[in-house]
Amino acid sequence: MTNKHYAIIGGGINGLAVxxxxxxxxxxxKVTVFEKENAVAQHQSSHNSGVVHAGLYYEPGGLKARLCRRGAELVQQxxxxxxxxxxxxxxxxxALSKEEESRLDTIFQKSLANQVPDVRMLNAxxxxxxxxxxxGTKALYSxxxxxxxxxxIACKIAEEIKLKGGEIVLGQKVVRLTEKNNKVSIHFENNEHYSTVFDYVVACAGxxxxxxAAHSGDIETPKIxxxxxxxxxIDEQFKSHVKGLIYPVPDPKYPFLGVHFTKRIDGQMTIGPNAFISFGRENYSGKKFNISDIYDFLTYKGFWKFSSKNMPAAMRELRTVLSQTNFVAEAAKYVPSLANVSVTPATRGIRAQAMExxxxxxxxxVxxxxxxxxxxxNAPSPGATSSLAIAEYIVREVMTHD
Incomplete structure (x- = not known):
């Protein structure tokens, strides 16, 4: 594995960690990272809640559970x-109801199986x-x-890569990878290809x-x-009403965690996020739309099957998209003193959700x-928490396995 030339596609936190x-x-x-933007960490790595997840929700024995726990330790270190x-x-x-309490008990059992440190149940x-x-009627405390x-963190990793002799190539969008005689060629958007061939490539394209993957000969699904x-x-004067992170009990029928309170590393307190279909994979402003991205999901039968199964949850989320008042009201179920707090828009994240x-x-x-x-x-939440562990897993287990 030494003296070989590796290419990493994607300068987000996962690509940089690998x-x-x-x-x-x-x-x-020799390691070369290719990033299509003019700086690293411009997408999901810098548009997220910033939470270092402890591993509460994930199925014991799965990659998420294993790599989240290891990743959280590595991020702290x-x-x-x-x-x-x-x-x-x-x-x-x-939890706000008996039904939620029973779901909370299930999460508690998972967190114990995942060896989440110091986790315990609280009464009202x-x-x-x-x-x-x-x-609330009951809570799980982590x-x-x-x-x-x-x-x-991503910017600090990028500095370390350069110090260790790695190269980061910015402003080059890779659209296809081809392999011949155990060597991999990289093809850019403008029909050019990189003059060097590589022994091994890891695509972390978010x-x-x-x-x-599909353009490089891998299977079509799952689709993003x-x-x-x-x-x-929330209004600066009210940020002390919440000390840390307050989350609802997730509904297992719907994949997103619901509106919650999240303290930010700069000391501000945020409410969010809602979850609704994005009219562009990189539409962070919310003001644009990307026709080919929209066409992609509208012509994917998986999207329509998902939508038909999740209509009530989608309507609930749409109310929070259309009205800040509804958005704040969802969060105020947990902290009534913030029922009328004023809010200003902050980060808008876009989740790369893989769908069959x-x-x-x-x-x-995946x-x-x-x-x-x-x-x-597929590396959705806790993908950032797990990034350093995902890197260990790929380098030490996946790449060495034939």
């Missing part, structure tokens, strides 16, 4: 070693000991859940991962269907090796 891991494990290797801000502010997942009065303004800036999530910052043709959402991480090319096909 490049760094190769250089850590094989210091003599990386931040400590590189002087990156890290705030272990804690998180409560709050104990919730106020952690979050004085929060109401005191070790933390917040960071993944954009800042929102474009399905397209790059983009969902946006809008965050709002039967309308089911791919829950676990990492596929084909010859000397490895594609990350």
């Amino acid at each position: 490049a760094r891991q190769i250089l850590l494990d094989f210091p003599d290797a 990386f931040c400590a070693e590189n002087d990156v801000a890290y705030d272990e502010c804690g998180k409560v997942v709050v 009065s104990e919730i106020q000991d952690v979050e004085p303004n929060c109401i 005191p070790r859940t933390a917040i960071v800036s993944y954009g800042a 929102l474009q991962s399905d397209r790059l 269907v983009p969902f946006f999530g809008q965050y709002y910052v 043709s039967d309308g089911s959402l791919v829950d676990d991480f 990492i596929r090796k084909q010859g000397n090319i490895t594609h990350i096909r």
Whole structure:
């Protein structure tokens, strides 16, 4: 594995983490990262909640559970070693009804199986000991859940890659990979191809991962269907009403976590995100639309099957998209003192959600090796938390396995 030339497609936190891991494990290797933007971490890596997930929700034994737990430890260690801000502010997942309490008990059992540190259940009065303004009938408390800036971590990793002799090529969009005689060629959008061939390529293309994989000879599905999530910052005077993170109990029938309170590493308090179909895979402003992205999901039978199964949840989410008042009201169910708080739009994230043709959402991480090319096909939340562990897994297990 040493003295080989590796290419990483995508300069988000996952691509950068893989490049760094190769250089850590094989210091003599040559590593080149290709990023289509003019800076690293311009997409999901810098448009997210910043939460370092502890591993509460994930199916024990799955890749998500394993890599989230390992990833959370590695992120904490990386931040400590590189002087990156890290705030272990804690998180409560709050039930408001008997039905939610029973779902919360299931999450608690998963978190114990996943060995989430110091997690415990709180009764109604104990919730106020952690979050004085929060109401609920029962809550799951994860005191070790933390917040960071993944954009800042990604930039720090990029610096380390360069210090270790790796190269980061910006402003080059890779659209296809071809393999011949165990060597991989890289093809750019403008019909050019990179003059060097590579021994191994890892594609970490996020929102474009399905397209790059399919154009490079991998299977068509799962396809990426983009969902946006809008965050709002609450009025500065009210940010002390919430100390850390307050989440609802997720509905297992619907894949998104619901509107919640998230403290940011800069000290601001946000409410968000909602989850609704995005009219562009990279439409962060919400003001544009991309015809080919829209065509992609409208002509995908999986999208229509998903939509028909999730209409009530979609209508609930649409109300929060159309009205800030409805958005705040959803969050105020947990913190009534913030029922009338004013909010301003903040980060808008776009989730690269992998969807099968039967309308089911791919829950676990999907990492596929084909010859000397490895594609990350699905790495939604906790993808950023898990990034350093995903890198270990790819470099130490996937790439060495034939």
